[in-house]
Each structure stands twice: as structure tokens, then as C-alpha cells.
Amino acid sequence: METSWKRPLLRGAxxxxxxxxxxxxxxxxxxxxATEAGLNLAQVMTMSVLVIAGASQVTAIQLMxxxxxxxxxxxxxxxxxxxxxxxxxxxxxHMGPAPLWQRALASYFLFDQPYAVSHTExxxxxxxxxxxxxxxxxxxxxPMAPVWYGSTLAxxxxxxxxxxxxxxxxxxxxxxxxxxxxxxxxxxxxxxALVSTILALGLMWVPxxxxxxxxxxxxxxxxxxxxxxLERRKA
Amino acid sequence: MTASDLHIWGIIAALAVGTFLxxxxxxxxxxxRELPNWVLRYLRYTTVGVMPGLVAPLxxxxxxxxxxxxxxxxxxxxxxxxxxxxxxxxxxxxxxGFVALYAGLALFx
Numbered sequence: 001m002e003t004s005w006k007r008p009l010l011r012g013a014x015x016x017x018x019x020x021x022x023x024x025x026x027x028x029x030x031x032x033x034a035t036e037a038g039l040n041l042a043q044v045m046t047m048s049v050l051v052i053a054g055a056s057q058v059t060a061i062q063l064m065x066x067x068x069x070x071x072x073x074x075x076x077x078x079x080x081x082x083x084x085x086x087x088x089x090x091x092x093x094h095m096g097p098a099p100l101w102q103r104a105l106a107s108y109f110l111f112d113q114p115y116a117v118s119h120t121e122x123x124x125x126x127x128x129x130x131x132x133x134x135x136x137x138x139x140x141x142x143p144m145a146p147v148w149y150g151s152t153l154a155x156x157x158x159x160x161x162x163x164x165x166x167x168x169x170x171x172x173x174x175x176x177x178x179x180x181x182x183x184x185x186x187x188x189x190x191x192x193a194l195v196s197t198i199l200a201l202g203l204m205w206v207p208x209x210x211x212x213x214x215x216x217x218x219x220x221x222x223x224x225x226x227x228x229x230l231e232r233r234k235a
Numbered sequence: 236m237t238a239s240d241l242h243i244w245g246i247i248a249a250l251a252v253g254t255f256l257x258x259x260x261x262x263x264x265x266x267x268r269e270l271p272n273w274v275l276r277y278l279r280y281t282t283v284g285v286m287p288g289l290v291a292p293l294x295x296x297x298x299x300x301x302x303x304x305x306x307x308x309x310x311x312x313x314x315x316x317x318x319x320x321x322x323x324x325x326x327x328x329x330x331x332g333f334v335a336l337y338a339g340l341a342l343f344x
Contacts, residue, residue, distance in 0.1 A: 021326050029329070043243055050251035055282065059289060060250055070242060074249045076289075082281040084258045089270045092261035100263065107259035169299040170308050170336055174315050176290040178328035181319025183283050192280040193287040200288025201295070215288040216281070223280030224273070 008132040012139020015117040022113065023147045026054050029175050030061075031155020036168055037061045041156055048152035052145075053111065055179055056080040062172055068209035076213055087115040094122040095137075097130045106137055114140040187230065192223030307339035 027048065034044040034057070051057055056077040063073040087110055095103055118137045122128075162168055184190050196219035203211030261268065270278075294312040296302040314335035319328030 025326060025329055039243060043247060047247045047250070050247065051254050053254050055286065056250065056254065059285070060246060062289060062293070064243070064246065070246055070249075073246055074253065076285065077250055078253045078257065079281055080285050081254050081257050083278055084254070085260050086270065086275060086278040088258055088261040088263075089265075089268070092266055092268070095262050096266055103262045104259065107262050108255060110258040110262070165340075167299075167308075167336055167340060169297065170311060173290050173293045173297075173308070173312055174329060174332035174336070176286050177294075177312055177315040178319050178325045178332060180283060180286050180290070181316045181328050182323045182325055184320055185323070188280065189283050192283045196284050196286075196288035197291045201291050204292060212285070212288050216284040219284035219288065220277050220280040223284065224276040227276055227279075 005131070005135055008128075008135040009139040009142075012118070012121075012136035013142050014139075015121070015136075016114055016140035017143045019113040020143050020147045023144045024151045026175070027148045027151030028155035029171055030054055030057055031152040031157070032159035032162065032168060033058060033155075033171050033175070034061050035156045035159035036171075037065050044156040045149075045153060049149060052108065052148065053081050053084075054148075055176075058172060058175055063209055066209055072209050072213070076209070076216075079213070079216055084110055084115075087112075087119075090119055091115065091122070091137075094118075094126070094133050095130075098134050102134055106134065109137075109141040109145060111141075111144070113144065188223040188226040191226045192219045195219040195222040307336065307343055310339055311336035 030048065031044055034047065035041075039047070039061070047057055047060075059080050060073050060077040063076060068076075088107065091106075091110070095106060098106070114137060117140050118133075121136055122133055159168075180193060184193060196215050199215035199218055200212050203214055205211070206214065261270075294309065295304060297305050297308050299305070300308070311332050315328050315332030318331030319325065322328070
């Protein structure tokens with residue numbers, strides 16, 4: 001009996017373990033960046049624990065530094081997280097039968113990597129029980145989440161002790177580019193990124209950092225339209 | 236608590252609630268429902284739609300250089316992008332970016 005719940009949990013943990021290598025440096029960088037921006041330790045940690053979505057957290061910090069209005073900061077940062085609605089929709093058919101508290105907990109932990117490994121697993125073997133599926137997902141989160149909290153804390157604590165010679169002013173651009181580059185996996189992604197870049201630069205004069213949101217809307221449309229055009233050509 | 240503290244806490248709270256609701260949307264509330272294809276098509280490009288636009292001004296006009304183009308930082312940005320694109324790995328991209336940045340600063344500063 002005991003091994004019956006252990007096995008999916010351990011398989012999930014094995015699938016999720018490699019992503020510790022992503023969570024550790026990213027969490028530490030966020031801790032450093034947020035501390036440098038003037039957030040106190042409680043704020044940095046609350047953000048990492050409650051929001052638990054690094055790219056949107058760095059987005060919020062950057063826009064705070066640009067003195068953007070709060071509404072714009074929240075909207076732009078949430079736009080970065082909108083892709084997670086897609087994850088939620090993809091996992092809903094698998095997780096639907098689970099009790100509400102389990103689904104709420106799973107939603108909290110729905111980052112990119114657990115979604116990716118769990119969705120692959122569930123599609124490969126859709127017949128497995130709901131209990132197994134939830135255990136696999138839980139396992140995939142277990143190595144990563146504590147590392148995310150811990151590395152944020154480490155980054156926040158050492159952040160202020162890092163000398164200026166380390167040019168941490170450039171930690172934000174490097175973090176963002178490191179997130180974007182691997183995501184440029186198809187022509188529509190590249191087109192969306194280019195439109196975003198060009199329009200954001202062209203619209204820097206628009207007040208309240210609104211130019212970025214305008215650029216993002218056009219970039220998404222450009223990506224979607226490129227995808228349609230490519231499909232048409234194939235058909 | 237100062238006004239700016241309140242401002243930061245407010246943003247953190249709104250971001251936490253909003254992010255949870257996005258993640259909870261289908262798993263918790265809407266259930267087993269297919270998203271229309273055109274919606275999925277847009278959602279696929281949200282991240283690459285926002286982040287390049289956010290980072291571009293920081294790369295081209297870094298505040299540390301008074302908003303002027305700075306060759307060492309520009310080279311580090313290109314290295315991050317190149318390594319990330321070639322390896323498909325965020326980790327190697329970060330390593331590549333910082334190596335290029337520190338090599339540049341050590342050699343030319």
C-alpha cells in the first residue's frame with residue numbers, strides 16, 4: 001500500500017528535479033534585483049512566496065523603478081503571466097475530479113516546468129487515477145519550490161553586500177534576455193519578439209509606461225498572425 | 236508605514252491575487268472547457284510579446300551610462316541572447332551573459 005502513493009510522487013520528483021538548476025540562479029537574481037531596487041526583506045520574500053512567478057516579479061520591480069503607476073505595473077506583470085491560463089486549461093481535464101483544495105494548491109504551484117512535465121505525463125498515460133496524477137504533479141513541484149524560496153532569501157541577504165564592480169545594474173537585462181532567448185523557438189515567436197522590441201522603443205515617449213502594453217498587444221497579434229499565415233502556406 | 240511602502244505592498248497583493256486567479260481559472264473555476272484556437276494563439280505569444288519590449292530600452296540606453304549606448308553591456312546582452320538561443324537553456328544564457336559582462340569590464344574598464 002505504501003509504495004502505491006510513493007511511486008508517482010517519486011517519479012514526479014525525478015521529472016522536476018533538473019529544474020532546480022533554473023530556480024536557484026533565477027531566485028537568487030530576483031532577490032538581488034528586488035533588494036537593489038529598495039524593497040525590504042519582508043517585501044522581497046512575500047513577493048516570491050505569494051506571487052511565485054519570477055518573470056512577472058522582475059517585470060514589476062523594473063516598472064516600479066521607472067515610477068510607472070501601480071495599475072500599469074500590475075497589468076503589465078499579469079500580462080507576463082497570462083500564458084498560465086493556457087496551462088490551467090490544458091491541465092483542467094486531468095485535474096478536474098480532484099477535491100477543490102487540491103486544485104487550489106496545484107494552481108498556486110502551476111509554474112512553467114511542473115506544467116510541462118505533468119502535461120506530457122498525463123497525455124502519455126491519460127488513464128491513470130486522479131490520485132496518481134495529483135501525486136505526480138506534487139512530486140514535480142517538490143524539488144523546485146523550496147529552492148525558489150531559499151534562493152530568493154539568499155539573493156536578498158547577499159544582494160546589498162555585493163560591490164558595485166559586479167555591475168548588478170545589468171542583472172535585470174541579462175535575466176530577461178535569458179528568459180526570452182530559449183523561448184524564440186519558432187518564426188512566430190521571433191516575429192512577436194521583434195515587434196515588441198521595435199514598438200516598445202518607438203513608444204518610449206508614451207507616458208505611464210503605457211507604450212510597453214501597446215507594444216505587447218501588437219506583438220501578440222503579430223505572433224498569432226504569423227502562425228496563421230504559416231499554417232495557410234502549409235495547407 | 237510610508238506611502239511608498241503601502242504602494243509596494245499593494246502591488247505585491249494585487250500581483251499575488253491576479254496570478255493565482257490566472258492559474259486557478261480553468262483548474263478551479265471554468266473546468267473542462269476547451270479554449271478557442273484563436274485565444275490559444277494569442278496566449279502563446281504573451282511572454283515573448285512583453286519581455287523583449289521591457290528589456291530593449293534597458294539594453295540600449297542603460298541608466299548607469301546616463302541613458303547612452305554602452306558597448307560592454309550591449310555585448311553582454313548579445314552574448315546572453317546568443318547563448319540562450321543556441322543552448323535553449325536559461326541557465327547557460329545567464330552564465331554566458333555574466334561571463335561576457337565581466338570579461339568586458341575587466342578588459343576595457
